[in-house]
Amino acid sequence: MKKQITTIVSIILVILIAIFAMLNLEKVNVSFGFTEINIPLVFLILVCLLIGALIIFLFSSAQNLKKNREYRELQQQSLERQRELTAEIDQLQESLKNLELRLKNSSGKQEIGAKDQQINELESEIEKLSNKLSSQK
Template sequence: MKKQVYVISSLLIVILIAIFVLLNMEDTAVNFGFATIKMPLILIVLVSLLLGALLIFLFSSISSFKNNRQNKANLKEIKQLQSKIEELEAKIGVETEVKDEKQVTEENSDNEDEEK
């Protein structure tokens, strides 16, 4: 069903573009300052559209590149912080075990004292 909707919408867009082309076939003068060129209006519109799309692609590529670089730096920092967390958890675990052993030893000695 999605494929049919895609095909039908694509055909409608192509038909609309064809109608737009037929309506804009008259020659139009474009003044570049140093020269004036006559060309069909549709070519002017399409060239402008393509140049705009190219500029958008370039600017978004630059932004995407910066974001990817920042993401890599963030991932590296996350890995470093996770290893630091694991290191600290291991250290706390050792200290907790030592405290638990002391507590058990003290309880045992208290129990022995009470028995005597």
């Protein structure tokens, strides 16, 4: 939509400039300091208009180049930051795996310790019962 409005405004401006130029058909003297020429005012207006358009184009091109350069730099910084974050995530995932493994080993050792304690208790009970049985004989 913005492009369409710009195009319409540009066409209107070109028509107004053309009408203005046609109203000024007489010849004028233009002095360049070292020489003087006699040209139609229409031609002078159009040349000045083209020079102004060229200057605006050059300034806008310079700004666009600067913005594109900044965009590429920001994009590069973003990619580097993504790589850093990905590496950090990988390290954290590896740490998580190690902690889970340690937790499994720890809980396994606790279970083994509890079973060993139960076995020791049962052995002591068996020994007591054996002693009772041998004392009853």
